[in-house]
Amino acid sequence: xxxxxxxxxxxxxxxxxxxxxxxxxxxxxxxxxxxxxxxxxxxxxxxxxxxxxxxxxxxxxxxxxxxxxxxxxxxxxxxxxxxxxxxxxxxxxxxxxxxxxxxxxxxxxxxxxxxxxxxxxxxxxxxxxxxxxxxxxxxxxxxxxxxxxxxxxxxxxxxxxxxxxxxxxxxxxxxxxxxxxxxxxxxxxxxxxxxxxxxxxxxxxxxxxxxxxxxxxxxxxxxxxxxxxxxxxxxxxxxxxxxxxxxxxxxxxxxxxxxxxxxxxxxxxxxxxxxxxxxxxxxxxxxxxxxxxxxxxxxxxxxxxxxxxxxxxxxxxxxxxxxxxxxxxxxxxxxxxxxxxxxxxxxxxxxxxxxxxxxxxxxxxxxxxxxxxxxxxxxxxxxxxxxxxxxxxxxxxxxxxxxxxxxxxxxxxxxxxxxxxxxxxxxxxxxxxxxxxxxxxxxxxxxxxxxxxxxxxxxxxxxxxxxxxxxxxxxxxxxxxxxxxxxxxxxxxxxxxxxxxxxxxxxxxxxxxxxxxxxxxxxxxxxxxxxxxxxxxxxxxxxxxxxxxxxxxxxxxxxxxxxxxxxxxxxxxxxxxxxxxxxxxxxxxxxxxxxxxxxxxxxxxxxxxxxxxxxxxxxxxxxxxxxxxxxxxxxxxxxxxxxxxxxxxxx
Ligand code: WT7
Numbered sequence: 001x002x003x004x005x006x007x008x009x010x011x012x013x014x015x016x017x018x019x020x021x022x023x024x025x026x027x028x029x030x031x032x033x034x035x036x037x038x039x040x041x042x043x044x045x046x047x048x049x050x051x052x053x054x055x056x057x058x059x060x061x062x063x064x065x066x067x068x069x070x071x072x073x074x075x076x077x078x079x080x081x082x083x084x085x086x087x088x089x090x091x092x093x094x095x096x097x098x099x100x101x102x103x104x105x106x107x108x109x110x111x112x113x114x115x116x117x118x119x120x121x122x123x124x125x126x127x128x129x130x131x132x133x134x135x136x137x138x139x140x141x142x143x144x145x146x147x148x149x150x151x152x153x154x155x156x157x158x159x160x161x162x163x164x165x166x167x168x169x170x171x172x173x174x175x176x177x178x179x180x181x182x183x184x185x186x187x188x189x190x191x192x193x194x195x196x197x198x199x200x201x202x203x204x205x206x207x208x209x210x211x212x213x214x215x216x217x218x219x220x221x222x223x224x225x226x227x228x229x230x231x232x233x234x235x236x237x238x239x240x241x242x243x244x245x246x247x248x249x250x251x252x253x254x255x256x257x258x259x260x261x262x263x264x265x266x267x268x269x270x271x272x273x274x275x276x277x278x279x280x281x282x283x284x285x286x287x288x289x290x291x292x293x294x295x296x297x298x299x300x301x302x303x304x305x306x307x308x309x310x311x312x313x314x315x316x317x318x319x320x321x322x323x324x325x326x327x328x329x330x331x332x333x334x335x336x337x338x339x340x341x342x343x344x345x346x347x348x349x350x351x352x353x354x355x356x357x358x359x360x361x362x363x364x365x366x367x368x369x370x371x372x373x374x375x376x377x378x379x380x381x382x383x384x385x386x387x388x389x390x391x392x393x394x395x396x397x398x399x400x401x402x403x404x405x406x407x408x409x410x411x412x413x414x415x416x417x418x419x420x421x422x423x424x425x426x427x428x429x430x431x432x433x434x435x436x437x438x439x440x441x442x443x444x445x446x447x448x449x450x451x452x453x454x455x456x457x458x459x460x461x462x463x464x465x466x467x468x469x470x471x472x473x474x475x476x477x478x479x480x481x482x483x484x485x486x487x488x489x490x491x492x493x494x495x496x497x498x499x500x501x502x503x504x505x506x507x508x509x510x511x512x513x514x515x516x517x518x519x520x521x522x523x524x525x526x527x528x529x530x531x532x533x534x535x536x537x538x539x540x541x542x543x544x545x546x547x548x549x550x551x552x553x554x555x556x557x558x559x560x561x562x563x564x565x566x567x568x569x570x571x572x573x574x575x576x577x578x579x580x581x582x583x584x585x586x587x588x589x590x591x592x593x594x595x596x597x598x599x600x601x602x603x604x605x606x607x608x609x610x611x612x613x614x615x616x617x618x619x620x621x622x623x624x625x626x627x628x629x630x631x632x633x634x635x636x637x638x639x640x641x642x643x644x645x646x647x648x649x650x651x
Pocket of ligand 1: 272317318393394396397419420421422423425445506508522614
């Protein structure tokens with residue numbers, strides 16, 4: 001048993017199921033066996049710079065070659081120093097001289113059912129035109145452009161147009177408030193805003209322009225606003241500041257050569273919430289990020305030219321940046337994007353989309369998978385999902401029973417599941433099964449990708465043994481890593497590089513099992529300390545989710561005089577009645593599954609859990625509620641305030 005002071009965490013989870021890739025899948029995969037993966041990983045680990053050097057030469061277009069692969073002055077990295085490239089070029093122009101020129105790049109479906117497609121050639125033309133629009137509005141290399149749009153092709157076009165001229169995009173998810181937009185615009189000193197008259201969500205129009213109008217009152221650095229007509233509703237246009245997208249585009253030329261940009265030119269800022277305080281503007285740059293997004297896309301999704309690939313994330317999140325735009329488009333993929341909600345007009349919308357567009361790869365989040373389970377199998381069974389060949393998840397740990405449902409119900413036991421661990425900060429996937437090579441275990445993100453060298457350490461920075469939980473660190477710089485927090489080097493240094501000298505601290509706990517598989521155990525701040533044992537949230541939650549009545553669960557600690565912390569869990573049910581008998585049954589179930597130590601002290605039934613707008617459970621808020629405290633800290637990322645209010649008023 002570990003001593004709690006060292007920072008080690010006890011594991012109580014026992015998951016022994018193993019799913020090797022089918023022979024059929026492996027035989028066609030880029031990387032076909034565990035041995036082959038291990039060889040590539042070993043070679044990369046021996047000399048990461050040589051490995052990335054070779055990849056950068058073959059994967060990216062260089063207007064001018066770089067002179068140095070990595071310049072590392074901890075914690076500041078520069079990759080491919082002195083080189084000049086352009087991410088928009090790599091995503092578009094690079095394909096125009098190949099047979100992919102007239103391949104479909106984007107398939108768009110709006111929530112009302114409207115559809116559009118763009119070939120690489122067509123997308124290139126639109127991006128060139130919009131890049132000229134931006135230039136005509138006075139935007140140039142290094143200027144920050146703020147984007148607040150629905151998930152429509154013009155969002156992708158706007159991002160790539162910024163990249164084309166070296167402007168830095170800051171995409172703000174279309175669910176954020178005027179306040180949140182203004183804060184981010186201010187922090188980044190944004191010069192221009194791009195938005196739309198609205199977007200569709202569950203049959204309703206989101207009043208995006210109205211929100212932007214409020215935000216711009218408090219965004220003095222923003223002097224221009226370009227408005228896309230999407231829903232056709234009446235919006236107010238301020239003369240001299242606001243311009244219609246379609247009017248500007250009409251006059252724009254489609255001739256706009258990509259600007260050769262320095263490898264380290266900022267490509268984008270993406271704000272991510274800190275656990276407290278103001279959001280951090282994570283800064284990513286051009287060459288390293290682009291390379292990493294492309295390579296990881298090809299490895300993890302084992303991309304083939306006939307794939308129809310659907311990542312359900314919005315471009316307001318890093319997943320949308322790396323695996324809707326920069327990764328897949330650099331790789332020449334056909335990408336489906338969908339504007340709306342998964343339950344509009346009915347709970348089978350995703351399966352309907354997959355059937356009609358013949359999707360082969362689906363990449364979504366555990367929160368969505370848990371919702372599908374709750375909505376019931378009938379919605380799935382109505383549709384032909386036989387085109388699917390690969391499934392992925394990202395954003396949170398996936399409970400093994402949710403994994404099994406995904407595997408059986410969506411994957412028909414045929415599709416490998418790639419559980420991808422990464423962060424806004426890492427730029428791309430860090431750990432994931434390579435689907436033709438690495439046998440999967442439900443709930444494990446398995447192994448690090450080539451060029452990524454993780455470790456698990458205690459509070460003194462020493463590696464811990466197998467099956468000991470501890471802090472997850474990355475021991476060597478990688479091309480996709482964040483270059484800093486916008487305007488705040490000190491916070492960057494403190495947050496990621498101070499607790500464990502010389503290593504990137506991810507902020508998650510994890511353990512490695514006897515086979516070298518990694519199991520993410522949740523955020524460092526979320527660990528429970530029960531009678532001197534440090535327990536991870538996901539293990540308790542997964543035990544609860546394995547009970548047939550439970551849809552979702554969140555475990556937190558609450559102060560307890562005797563045990564230090566008692567375990568409080570919040571549970572949503574699959575349409576069964578919450579009773580005291582069920583409460584007792586759940587306690588017994590956890591006891592049986594993972595032991596008496598992890599048995600919850602309090603079980604609270606609720607209709608919904610508080611989540612971030614990207615679908616992560618906000619355990620920090622639940623901790624306050626469990627302790628009977630007022631909730632403190634930042635709640636601006638909360639998706640639905642009424643959930644918090646109803647939790648506070650229960651009891
Ligand atoms: C945090 C990063 C990565 C894009 C979306 C989220 C958690 C993410 C997994 C996974 C367990 C995961 C971690 C991580 N997380 N993927 N496969 N298994 N946990 O990006 O908002 O920056 O969040 O999400 O806690 O640190 P993000």
